Amino acid sequence: NHIKPHGALYNQAATDPVLADLLARTCRDLAPQSAVMGLAHSAMEQAAHDHGLLFIAEGFIDRSYSRQNALTPRSQPGSVYEDFVTIKKQALALATKQPIQTITGASIDIMCDSLCFHGDHPQAATHARELAEYFEQKGIKVRANR
Numbered sequence: 001n002h003i004k005p006h007g008a009l010y011n012q013a014a015t016d017p018v019l020a021d022l023l024a025r026t027c028r029d030l031a032p033q034s035a036v037m038g039l040a041h042s043a044m045e046q047a048a049h050d051h052g053l054l055f056i057a058e059g060f061i062d063r064s065y066s067r068q069n070a071l072t073p074r075s076q077p078g079s080v081y082e083d084f085v086t087i088k089k090q091a092l093a094l095a096t097k098q099p100i101q102t103i104t105g106a107s108i109d110i111m112c113d114s115l116c117f118h119g120d121h122p123q124a125a126t127h128a129r130e131l132a133e134y135f136e137q138k139g140i141k142v143r144a145n146r
Contacts, residue, residue, distance in 0.1 A: 004058075
């Protein structure tokens with residue numbers, strides 16, 4: 001039901017309007033009924049809208065952001081959150097449309113429809129279950145996209 005570029009392609013399409021346009025046009029031509037998922041407030045979001053596609057704006061609960069609403073490059077220290085308390089705090093803020101803190105401590109708004117939690121952390125499955133329980137306690141329904 002949706003198409004999501006991954007890894008370096010995802011990150012490049014977030015900042016490269018030409019690539020984002022090419023991807024959105026390809027998605028429209030090959031799967032016009034599918035939504036496109038990408039980084040909230042990105043070139044991919046604009047390209048999807050330009051091509052009449054439903055866009056699922058994604059926020060990251062385990063990654064830090066810059067003041068420009070972009071993910072901090074993984075090459076920089078502090079780009080990936082390991083501490084579950086920090087992950088839980090950012091997840092709740094994103095889910096409830098509250099500001100989050102950037103890597104430099106500034107406050108930004110990320111308006112997203114979906115939350116991404118990377119599964120390559122050793123505690124990812126446990127943290128995902130705990131986060132789902134935490135959201136339930138807060139009255140936030142966890143469900144699959146679309």
